[in-house]
Amino acid sequence: AQRVTQPEKLLSVFKGAPVELKCNYSYSGSPELFWYVQYSRQRLQLLLRHISRESIKGFTADLNKGETSFHLKKPFAQEEDSAMYYCALSANFGNEKLTFGTGTRLTIIP
């Protein structure tokens, strides 16, 4: 069975400071990892996925299979980054079922 752990429920960071949201997973196969974000009064939406290896809104995330981690990082936080962030895992590329972590609420302090 797969599991996603986000150890921080709440995270506050000053504007301009670096941000790191932690995500660890357990799964014996080759997972696909995602970060989804929910801004205030908006729908849950995809932020980025590890296979794309791209930066979205300044955020990056690297899949570390040795540490089974997929931490989300941004070098300089902006106020509009305040949101709820969920790490999610898909067990294999043929089955698109997502297993979500419990989420981290990120607040950027002006």
Added chain:
Amino acid sequence: EAGVAQSPRYKIIEKRQSVAFWCNPISGHATLYWYQQILGQGPKLLIQFQNNGVVDDSQLPKDRFSAERLKGVDSTLKIQPAKLEDSAVYLCASSSGLGRGGNEQFFGPGTRLTVL
């Protein structure tokens, strides 16, 4: 393109009553999901449809929950009878299932259910 639509947005019922939620996925999306999100937790998959067939319903409490996707488009999720612990946001999502990015899931606004 129009997003995933859900109705109602809010529902308050008493325990032991029945309730139904409706979802209209993005046009052309073959895969449809229903998630349950209890306050303070991440979304949990209840059921996944591929067209009008069930792919995964392993976490659906089948004694009280049912779902259908007739004609492979719209879907309804029903709870009968509701319990207090069913209070949650019910999210519908869809994906095209095509190509490398085909498993991006697009979420609806959710239905917030309160069971009293």
